[in-house]
Amino acid sequence: MSDGTYTATLTGLGTCLPARTVTNDDLARRLDTSHAWIHSRTGIARRRVADPGTGTAELAAAAGSAALASAGRTSCDLVLVATTTPDRACPATAPRVATAMGLTGTAAFDLSAVCSGFVYGLSVATAMVRAGTCASVLVVGAERYSAIVDPEDRSTAVIFGDGAGAVLVERGGDPAGRGAVLHTELGSDGTGEDLITVPPGERYLRMEGREVYTRAVPAMVGSARRVAEAVGWLPGDIDAFVGHQANLRILEAVAKRLDLPPERVVANIEDVGNTAAASIPLALAWAADRGRLAPGDRVVLTAFGGGLTWGSAALLWPDVRPVHH
Incomplete structure (x- = not known):
């Protein structure tokens, strides 16, 4: 997907995290677990959980609005929502998101690729902008995993969190x-x-955690290598590696196989847990806020999720300031 009439450029970045934080100690009060057990196996210390009355659409609309504000825009040609947790089986969540953002009439659809959803969405947005179909596409990764995680299942309840992250992809560039x-x-x-x-x-x-680990690491490594090679980058050329925040052990294993030093690996899983399709944009915003990303940096994004699905993207980091709602 490297050829096209137009350049597709990331111009805005926004996030939305629920206010309520659930710590490992909170979970240990009702599950047979402990902070030490959870943190040593996942790297997670806390996660955000939406209130029962908050839906995926509300998180998505807040993150989408933040991304538009970050780009200095008030509208876009398409709203694409990547989610595993739509508010309804039918209709799609995206039209509700667009309307909540004041974009009634704007094209909108959902994309389902589980934890790879954001990278899949970014790929679709890039292709549509390059082809001239759209001048601007808002890509939102939004999840409310608290709606589908068994609160009594220690293997999943300690891992997942709620949240949303979004980017605006526009035609042209500097x-x-x-x-x-x-x-x-x-x-x-x-x-x-x-x-x-x-x-x-x-x-x-x-979720079959051990088998997922076995399949995720080589898939992410292979995908990251292929996308880097496609743009002529060696592993040492990568300034920042932003993988799906599934498990700190997975991120570390992937980085090791790619010969990337720890300081080039972005990991915010400790604070938010696994937010599936929202994890990469949330990690990007976290890194940007801390000065871990500079304009022009070579960045590789890589994800792996249910399906099974995987994907990667290579981009040059923009001069952008995240907005948080």
């Missing part, structure tokens, strides 16, 4: 190419569809 999405690559393997799933007729997510 002369230095800052913000340009250079290349994306995607993949899937349906033989692993039962490893991360809400079984038919059931309410809660089920």
Whole structure:
């Protein structure tokens, strides 16, 4: 996806995290676990959880509005919502999000690729902008995993959190190419569809953690290498690696296989847990706020999720300031 008439540029970044924080100690009061057990196995110390009356659309609309504000825009041509937790099975969540943002009449649709959803959405947005179909696409990753995680299942209740992150992708760019999405690559393997799933007729997510780890690491490593090679980058050229925040052990294993030093790996999982499709934009905003990303930095994004799905993107970091709602 490296050829096209127009340049697709990331121009805005926004987030929304619920106010309520649930710590590992909070979970230990009702589950057979402890902060030490959770943190040593996942890297997570706390996560955000939405109030029962807050839906995925509300989180998505807040993050989307923040991204538009970050870019200095009030509208866009398309709202794309990547989510595993739509508010309804039908209709899609995205039209409600667009209307909540004051964008009634704007094209809007959902995309389902679980934890790879944001990278898939960024790839779709990039292709549509390059083709001239849209001049601007808002890509939102939004999740309310508290709606599908069994609160009594220690294997999943300690991992997931709620939240939303969004970017605006626009036609054109600055002369230095800052913000340009250079290349994306995607993949899937349906033989692993039962490893991360809400079984038919059931309410809660089920996950085979050990097998997911076994499959995730090589898939993320291979995808990251392919997207870097496509733009002529060696591992040492990558200034920041932003992987899906699934588990700190996975991030560390991927970075080690890519020969990336720890200081080039962005990890905010300790504070927010695994937020699925929202994790990469939330991690980008976290890193930008802390001066970990500078305009022009070479950035690789990589994700792995249910389906199984995976994907990566190579981009040059823009001169952008995140907005948080």
